[in-house]
Amino acid sequence: MITLTEENYIKTIYQLGRYGTLTVSTNSIAEVLETKASSVTDMVKKLAEKGYANYKRYQGVSLTSKGKKIAADVVRKHRLWEVFLVEKLNFTWDEVHDIAEQLEHIKSEKLINELDKLLDYPTHDPHGDPIPDKFGDIKKTDKILLFNLSESSTGVCVGVKDTSSSFLKYLDKHQIALGSKILVVSREDFDDSMVIEINGSVKMSISQTVANNLFVKEEANT
Amino acid sequence: MITLTEENYIKTIYQLGRYGTLTVSTNSIAEVLETKASSVTDMVKKLAEKGYANYKRYQGVSLTSKGKKIAADVVRKHRLWEVFLVEKLNFTWDEVHDIAEQLEHIKSEKLINELDKLLDYPTHDPHGDPIPDKFGDIKKTDKILLFNLSESSTGVCVGVKDTSSSFLKYLDKHQIALGSKILVVSREDFDDSMVIEINGSVKMSISQTVANNLFVKEEANT
């Protein structure tokens, strides 16, 4: 059996390592999980013993295919529950993370399959992140950061990097949502801010920080 | 903060003590939770220290009002989730217990209130057990065991005592469900079995065990 704590470590390794493709450092895991690096070392040894991770001292950790499957399942559950909370229980996108963090550990295959069906098989969560399928596979989209969109180009908002409540509320306030059409009107070299136009109407200036936390899908030039 | 384990002990004390009205023994708690009495003693001391229970060595445990509130909340969540699983996710009444056992520990007031609303404020779970309201109050029904129904009396099935999968499947097989009308046709002194008629059509013989695990609400004599 796998414990809740182990699941959280595995998920963190998965996400820090770009869905399990990279090796990650114990320190970075410790930072995300708000523990100490020494605790991470201990746990990572255990995960390796149990066959969920590859680990060589001082060389970082990666997931085995067994570990990746577990991680993808947890992420799948997390994101499906987020969709449920927003679609069925009237939550807003900035309220769902902490609850999904709890719900992601519920064990029942039927439950998650039925939930998937109830929600009509969504492919992305309320923040635009992709939902792994039953087999742990993820559809990759060619999203880029708004910051990397050039002047007079247009993109559709497809996700956020920072999912903090404060950032999401900022976006709400300025009517930026998934699906919004964003035109880069001009860029300011001085402080890397930019002026954008949202859905062809509202014009506003955004900071580099905002531009670096918003994913868009670039639209073909007109 | 209250741990998951503490919550489970509190819930058990609540249920063994008839919704917190009686004092219960450490042994009975140990049996339900499948632990040893010595573990229970330790935990019960801790619960008393934290203000959730009243405890005097060798004299059993009861809940404080603070403990009762926590227990009622957990039971409320458990039963609401059971309704959700049956009503929205196509589970049958014999499949929901173990999953609800996990879901009952999810912490979010908004979540449970919204769930309550989504389900249209149900008063009973799929086994006929009452759902405590937001304040922890429970509507008591005057249900009796089918075993205590006299010959030629009629009752409506309103709940089960044994919620095991095997018993529930037995009921399904014989078309006995919540709401079924049951007439006691005759009783057999020899082995305490009885012949019943279900919904005015099917006649069958049931054992004492079955009659002692089915709750009915007696109907006024015709």
Added chain:
DNA sequence: ATACAAATTTAGATTAATCTAAAAATAGTT
């Protein structure tokens, strides 16, 4: 009232997950 059986508690040990502080390895810079 005593003696015995059953229930309960205590004492001491174990496991999982964590921590601090010290030691070891790695990586970067001159």
Added chain:
DNA sequence: AACTATTTTTAGATTAATCTAAATTTGTAT
């Protein structure tokens, strides 16, 4: 190549929840 700063690991301790085995209390029956 040597020094230093950073990262990582080890060693030893702590906490929550549990266990076994022994000791204590309670209740019952003669």
